[in-house]
Amino acid sequence: MGFRLPSIVHAKKNQTPSKSLDVPKGYFAVYVGESKKKRFVIPVSYLNQSSFQDLLSLAEEEFGYDHPMGGITIPCSEDAFLDRTSSFSV
Numbered sequence: 577m578g579f580r581l582p583s584i585v586h587a588k589k590n591q592t593p594s595k596s597l598d599v600p601k602g603y604f605a606v607y608v609g610e611s612k613k614k615r616f617v618i619p620v621s622y623l624n625q626s627s628f629q630d631l632l633s634l635a636e637e638e639f640g641y642d643h644p645m646g647g648i649t650i651p652c653s654e655d656a657f658l659d660r661t662s663s664f665s666v
Contacts, residue, residue: 607649608657615647618661625664631657 599605607613622628631650638651
């Protein structure tokens with residue numbers, strides 16, 4: 577006795593690319609800022625950094641899993657974000 581799994585549906589090639597496709601493989605987008613949010617595309621290797629994990633915890637506390645920008649929103653100033661991530665090795 578067997579069963580069939582539904583096939584994977586591939587996207588059509590003539591569709592317009594979404595903003596998420598602007599992110600290269602091995603990177604992801606985050607939004608940073610207090611009032612005006614700025615989009616940063618950062619390497620996934622940042623996820624291994626404990627201080628970046630602290631930023632993600634802040635995002636979880638403030639937004640839960642419902643981020644208004646559609647991506648991960650980090651609730652800190654751009655300067656604080658850049659200061660923290662500038663010491664990370666890629």
